[in-house]
Amino acid sequence: MNTENFGSSERLVTAAYVRQGAQGRRGHELLLRALLEQGKCPEDGWDESTIELFLHELAIMDSNNFLGNCGVGEREGRVASGLVARRHYRLIHGIGRSGDISAVQPKAAGSSLLNKLTNSVVLDIIKQAGVRTVTNCFVVPMATGMSLTLCFLTLRHKRPKAKYIIWPRIDQKSCFKSMITAGFEPVVIENVLEGDELRTDTEAVEAKVKALGAENILCVHSTTSCFAPRKTFLPLRTSTAPPNLVSSVNLVCIGVLHPDHLLKKKKKKTNTELEMFSYLSSELKKLADLHNERLLDTPHNPISLAMSLKNLDENNDVAVTQLGSMLFTRQVSGARVVPRGSVQTVNNYTFKGFMSHANDYSCAYLNAASAIGIKKQDVDIFLKRLDKCLKASRKGKEKSVNEICTSNTGTEQCEDQKIQT
Numbered sequence: 001m002n003t004e005n006f007g008s009s010e011r012l013v014t015a016a017y018v019r020q021g022a023q024g025r026r027g028h029e030l031l032l033r034a035l036l037e038q039g040k041c042p043e044d045g046w047d048e049s050t051i052e053l054f055l056h057e058l059a060i061m062d063s064n065n066f067l068g069n070c071g072v073g074e075r076e077g078r079v080a081s082g083l084v085a086r087r088h089y090r091l092i093h094g095i096g097r098s099g100d101i102s103a104v105q106p107k108a109a110g111s112s113l114l115n116k117l118t119n120s121v122v123l124d125i126i127k128q129a130g131v132r133t134v135t136n137c138f139v140v141p142m143a144t145g146m147s148l149t150l151c152f153l154t155l156r157h158k159r160p161k162a163k164y165i166i167w168p169r170i171d172q173k174s175c176f177k178s179m180i181t182a183g184f185e186p187v188v189i190e191n192v193l194e195g196d197e198l199r200t201d202t203e204a205v206e207a208k209v210k211a212l213g214a215e216n217i218l219c220v221h222s223t224t225s226c227f228a229p230r231k232t233f234l235p236l237r238t239s240t241a242p243p244n245l246v247s248s249v250n251l252v253c254i255g256v257l258h259p260d261h262l263l264k265k266k267k268k269k270t271n272t273e274l275e276m277f278s279y280l281s282s283e284l285k286k287l288a289d290l291h292n293e294r295l296l297d298t299p300h301n302p303i304s305l306a307m308s309l310k311n312l313d314e315n316n317d318v319a320v321t322q323l324g325s326m327l328f329t330r331q332v333s334g335a336r337v338v339p340r341g342s343v344q345t346v347n348n349y350t351f352k353g354f355m356s357h358a359n360d361y362s363c364a365y366l367n368a369a370s371a372i373g374i375k376k377q378d379v380d381i382f383l384k385r386l387d388k389c390l391k392a393s394r395k396g397k398e399k400s401v402n403e404i405c406t407s408n409t410g411t412e413q414c415e416d417q418k419i420q421t
Contacts, residue, residue, distance in 0.1 A: 064077030091114065143174070145175075146178070159217075165220075167186045170357055180347045186349070197297065287383055287387055288307045296308060305369065336366070
């Protein structure tokens, strides 16, 4: 609706009402104008109606959405499924041109504009996060491994003699493969055990830097996020939809907010997260005690928890992994079990105790996390189903022992097994 259309509408609807509607639209347009002129993340997040209006306005700027368009090229933004088209707001053409991902696509002015705005808004967020010296950025569809690989290849220009990357161990394949793909030799630093918690061996890192020579080391490839019992955890992942669309929508929806509002919002959110973490921790500890297990002591991980599985025949990987399967088939997602005997070879490097971040962790365990958005209902249902699965696993173990004893009656070994269970 433009000025002429609003004027024409006054012949059908009372003029005062039309003007009121025009003022309402004007409010949306002022937000769009501010974003286009400033290229910064809005201080206050937009509502969904503004975001949808903006995306539809951009989409009709792409040639595949022109009324009466006739496309005879090999790249015309055609989509077989209307569902897919609607999911992407009909922004089908994509961005960039051959050899230049940041170039404007002539047939997709709307998509190109969205891409430029997304990069500008993300740059603004990076600067507000404290990286004031950054001058440019672009959003591309890459996950952990490829992003790290490109970072390492970029760093190679600054340290051309480097051939090693020091890597405090974290059992995540993409992190490890990225170093190999970039052409560097990983130097694995095993973690140190402090109580139940695994911590980075900073002394070993320092010693290895001195031994290899700083000029021969590209970087220390560490992590700030992990499952318990390793310190800290990654709480949030992004969508698999187009990155420029997802990033721009998320950012303009959340907004930056003024510092005072942001602090209050952060404090409120933090309190809620702490309450849920405390609730999960206390209830999981009760359940662990009930099954003669224990909640591992990991004080430096504020989101992820771990419960031992010593009584689940931990020397038998099948019994431990079966618990994970039982939980998954009962619609419990996110919880993972870690057996002791797992061995994994990644790019000719063999890791013992893979997934536990250590060669020989003290016990098999189960992970659960209180990440952003978790509800009390999630915790209650998880604990209820975990309790049932543990009881079922115990019954299965007792049944196996009884069967063995039946076939070997009279032996002291069978009696001992019954007592232990």
